[in-house]
Amino acid sequence: SSGSPSSSAAPSNPPSSSSNVIKIGIYEPASGMNGAGGKQETLGMRYAHSVKPTVTIGGKEYTVELVEVDNQSDNSKAVSAAQQLITSGVSVVLGSYGSGVSIAAGQIFADAKIPAIGASCTNPQVTEGNPYYFRICFLDPFQGTVMANFAYEKGLRKAAVLTEAGDDYSVGLGHYFSEAFKKLGGSVVEAQFQSGETDFSATMASLVSAGVDVLFAPSSIESAPLIIKQARNAGLTGPIMAGDTWENETIITNAGDAAYEVYLSAFFDPNDTSAAAKEFVEGYTEWLKADNTRLTNNGGSTGVAGVSALGYDAYMVAIAAIEAAQSTDGTAIRDALIGLQHSGVTGECASFDENGDAAKDMAYIKTIDLQNATFKFLQTQSIS
Amino acid sequence: MKQKRYLLYSLVLAALLLAALIAIDNSSLKSSMLSTILQKGAIYALVAVSLNLLNGFTGLFSLGQAGFMLLGAYTYAILTIPVEARSSVYQYFNGGLVQFSLPVVVGLIAAGLVAAFFAFLIGLPVLRLKSDYLAIATLGFAEIIRALIQWNTLGPITNGSNILRKFPTYSSLLFPFAVSAVCIGLVVLMIRSSYGRAFKSIREDEIAAEAMGINLAKHKMMAFCTSSFFAGVGGAMLAMFQQSVQAKYFTSAMTYEILLIVVIGGIGSVTGSIISSFLFVACSEWWLRFLDAQHYIGGVKVPLLRSGFRMVVFSIVIMVIVLFYRRGIMGTNEFSWGAIEKFIKAPFGRKAREEERKKVTTPHE
Amino acid sequence: MSNTVLRMEDLTMQFGGVVAVNNLSLEVNEGEIVALIGPNGAGKTTAFNCITGVYEPTNGQIFYRDEILVANYPQGKMKKLYAGENAGKYTKVVSRTPDQITRMGIARTFQNIRLFSSLTALENVLIAQHLHIRSNLFGATLLSQLSFVKSKARQEEEHMYQRARELLVEVGLEQYENEVSGSLPYGIQRRLEIARALATNPSLLLLDEPAAGMNPQETRALTDFIVEIKDRYKLSVFMIEHHMDLVMSISDRIYVLDFGKLIAHGTREEVQNNQRVIDAYLGVAEDA
Amino acid sequence: MLKVTDLKVNYGGIEAVKGTSFEVPEGSIVTLIGANGAGKSTTLRTIAGLVKPRSGKIEFLGDDITGKDPSYIVSKGITMVPEGRKIFPDLTVQENLRIGAYLRKDSLEEDLEWVYELFPRLKERSWQLGGTLSGGEQQMLAVGRALMSRPKLMMMDEPSLGLAPLIVRGIFDIIKEINHRGVTILLIEQNANMALQTADIGYVLETGRITMTGTGKELRSDEKIKKAYLGQ
Amino acid sequence: MHDFSYYIQLLLAGITVGSLYALIAIGYTMVYGILRLINFAHGDIFMAAGFFMIYISGTTSIYVSLPIVLILTVVLGVAVERAAYRPLREAPRMSVMISAIGVSYLLQNFATYYTGGLARPYPVIPFLTREVTIGSMTVKALTIITPVLTVILVVALVLLIKRTKVGMAMRAVAKDQSTAQLMGIKINNVISITFVIGSFLAAVGSVLYFSNYEQVTPMAGAMPGLKAFVAAVFGGIGSVPGAVLGAYVIGICETFIKANNDYAIFSNAFTFALLILILVLKPNGLFGEKLAEKV
């Protein structure tokens, strides 16, 4: 049942009795710093919902209803957003883009005994010590190490690590990269910038004059093009690397010609030849095109963002868990998640370890293909 | 005679409120939107009142409130995280430097004291400044504090850019209400005391106040430190409410939000600040949420509704309130039983309303 | 000398090129009403501002009883600018803030009324008593309003209210007690400003044009009022005024300023008949 | 020239003017006298358009100007010397004078000379900032500024306030002189004696109502007025 | 450790940033000086101008879009004044400021809602982004155009404010609106003119700013707006040359601090610390008006 073009079927055909509806909460930012990324992740979830709008429990078909809340990428708004989901009676929660808000809401979901499945939040603290939080993507220590290995293998020895002060994702990933890179024998120059910064020229000038041969700059989608362009302006010709957030087509559009030799670790490869991935990419692209609002929320392009794929997988994991649990009860679903195995479009999405992290042992390294203005799959990398 | 009657009314009202809170606390409503909003409203009310003490009563235009909340929140979190949890919280800093943990109440008071202490330090140079100059200096101070806390070098204490969590939080809805009520009560008593009148005289006319023998530096400092103390306590409670705290959210946007609450409630009205805190939080985080989701009426998609629309509508609501209630919901008035009695006694409250209308159309100079 | 309340020596106040007060020396004695008159812009208000600490004079010193209130000599930029008489005479710098000066016992009113205009008449007077408060911030906050505790702070607060109401009765403003001072009629505001100054418990009262904006009948009432409060509160009064009927009827002595300089000084008759004063200020005799 | 009919003005709940009617004939000097708070200033402010009346009618040269914009009223030829001078503190003396002629498009030099002639003090201070002038100097400036628009009707709210006796007399001479030049004057004064000496017609305003009217001379010899306003 | 050209490079970067801030700050300080209104929405009008350019240049050529963008921005600025500030003319100052915050929220939220929130590329305006070589260095043309334009605008504005009748009216309205009315000044007109100039400058600033950074986001106006506010206060409220000087000081300081990796995150903090220091020494800013208040 691929790509049914109609959007959320549930609200348009309200179920006759509420007893055969199961609600899934989407806890994502639609505004604030991470609003754009959150919307893309949500798109993946909505598409997944359109693909699989029902689930069978105890032989009875249940309609899945999505309940979306905007956590505004802000910890202080996160509490009420999470509470809103709980109040709406969701059985399981998906999200959030941005680890901070996930950490902030973790305890609330745990207290309400509702399992949450993180799609792209890579900070270790999201799941740590929280029996109700799971995650289907890899973690920052893994990702940082992967990129350090990749850089070192390319023969690069002096890295600049540029992180956004105050942003735990950026600082954390930079930290793990530095650690791994130094362990391998490389040297690191660290630099930080403040949230909302647009002018990197001075920073870049100093990094270039320090003689670095690679720049690792995990940062937000907005900062990425600025960093790439201003690094090139300052005379940095070596590779520029980053983490998963950079896999977003608007970066290519905005950075233009400067985006050569850009490498990043990604969750997903749209050109993956596996049947599941192919089907997803085709279906999702069609679905995006069918509605202007969807396109707008995807930054105006039809590219498949990694977080959308993860969003899709997260939804599918949730459905699998519900089916395995054969219950709408949060704790039952949580218990089902623990032993669950699920292979999604981004690889193994379950087989959770004791923290609740999926057994993802592989990252996709991609580079920017300037000619086609897309991300090009380069290799998979894992840490041995 | 009247006083006694009003006191009775007040006690009854307080008891009713308390009963309602206890009822919520002991029912399934405990984990509900209502309860969440009430908690946050109570905390914001304290912060708003503390800002009002400064802006509304002393006439010191400060934009540093988020900075003092940040100091309070971090002080509380740093001092109260249980020792055994520190290694996982300070994951990049080997468990951090602080290796003890204090009781909640001590943490709360320390939060206020640290905020007040920093207020004292910054107050020495900047309180001499006038209006907008003071505003920008305090705003700048808040930014400096935030940058310092995020500084990796201080990481062993502040955890740098990373989130602080696992500190003790409250379990009963009554806690934030009790703390806020006590603190706001103190502010009200202060405003009504001779010192409070001195604060108001500074707002009215600094030169005349000084000519009346009021030491400007000293009294401004008192107001500033007191306000920061309560902002610090409010920040600590916000941390408890969120169960985690991270410096990057204590930006000037947060200060503006609190300023909005103060002005919407009425500059110089404590009751106004309290009422508007609850309304503001409910409106921004609860009542309008439905606007973010797509809705279908009889199978037809309601236009415009999609994520982000709530914030657009919310901005418009703010504008409408500001434009139509120019002096805020309460103006500079306070809640008083006298006014309510008068309102009820007037036939259908018409007269009172008429008077109100007259007030609104007053030509001001 | 002990009955001299205020003594000003060689006071000079220069704003850029304008010498507003030029080498002025004068005295006010215990129990006197002394007037300072002179054409507009002669420097009268400026002299008051130097006494009350609003301006720091360029040169000269002022004593209140036997204490130095203000002292200064030309320094820095002023050294080059000011080349007047006695520029080298003083070497001491004492500068007190207006609130300290008020605490010492000098109170003033302003030429352009400066009431706390959105507060009530009563509050205006209460605020003026704040300088004498004994309780600290915590005491005042916690204890002053809780009627069920008998504390010093509570007594003090009650006393302040009682005193303020008495004062309003004494100056005849009791019916305006709870009115917002900014919307009171002009004449009443002037009177309230005097009441507020009295509430600081001064022994020297400086009045800057108290009768401005009053009609002759009101001015007459004010004249009586000044004499009355002077006696009741054992004050010395130093006032600036342009209403000659008021000045001539109650001042013990009069100083006349023109272009910052003293041009005449003496009793009413002496001043009234001084040709320089007539030329510069009074013009031909009043024909009212 | 100016006809005010049954004017009522409120400040919030307070009724400041409770139905005053009076007329100012062209070329005359008319004075309003009354105790503090009688509503004199309010009446003038309402005529100038700064306050909107609750009811009543204000006609100027046959034109209904009730509730019109101040700038319209100024353009019709009414100016006001406001109570408390209200000069612009950041503008120099000369700029203050020039701004008085804001609506005029022709050359101002002649008028400037005239004002400087009337108030030589202002000429000395023409580059000083208005805010630093002494009280009396500011009053001169306010009168000068009002003259700069070449008004047909000039309303003055207590122009003698805070002026030295010599200048007060001067001011009344100036008022007469301005009047001779064809400007109609509506004057509010606390110095009722001088005002009635100068004025052709006087109105007595008591708590928002006109209670008496007559020529300056008549009023000056009225016993009640003598007692209440002239201090005799 | 670094050679001379490194510092020149930094200085140049600092001047570019400073000039961009200056352009925004001038418009800011105009409104600020006259209405005493901290126009929190100024940065967002600037952001809106950026989006106008993106959307309009999508349908027509750059040179046609430029004037349209300028006009649209001015219309937006004046409309904001009409709708959100004018009704509050007699309300307390704080309410107007809150209204400004409200407008700022509205513009940001609407932009997020309408555009989806992701960064959009700013069209290339050839004569601004063309590279020019001076000596041994290659820079964008706008690096040179911006400071020159800033200086021209400052001179023009100072002349306007000090020498013209409208300028005099602006200063009068700034101090006392009701007395200004008595002079026959239509304060609404004067204020509208101020907003026309302010928004026009925001539009010009936005063209140069976004041509330099080449992308626009809904929050893109927040930081420049704040910097403009700081610059305006730095130089003394209402002083146009002061605001410009303030902007340059901020731009250059920031750049040099950012070049030091250990303290880069203190660039804003340092700017504020410097500001506080200056204010302590000169409480009315660098060129702040002398308080003409006489007691």
Ligand SMILES: Nc1ncnc2c1ncn2[C@@H]1O[C@H](COP(=O)(O)OP(=O)(O)OP(=O)(O)O)[C@@H](O)[C@H]1O
């Ligand atoms: N802050 C100031 N800056 C510059 N000049 C000033 C300042 N204050 C006063 N002056 C000038 O000093 C002179 C004296 O002013 P002052 O106010 O003392 O006069 P005054 O005698 O009180 O006159 P009046 O009776 O009109 O009030 C005036 O020429 C005035 O312009």
Ligand SMILES: Nc1ncnc2c1ncn2[C@@H]1O[C@H](COP(=O)(O)OP(=O)(O)OP(=O)(O)O)[C@@H](O)[C@H]1O
């Ligand atoms: N802005 C205001 N708000 C409220 N009430 C006001 C206001 N201005 C004046 N009033 C009141 O209106 C009444 C008339 O005031 P107005 O100023 O017109 O009197 P006046 O005759 O000019 O007196 P004065 O001689 O004191 O200038 C007074 O009772 C005054 O308290």
Ligand SMILES: [Mg+2]
């Ligand atoms: Mg004077």
Ligand SMILES: [Mg+2]
């Ligand atoms: Mg009057």
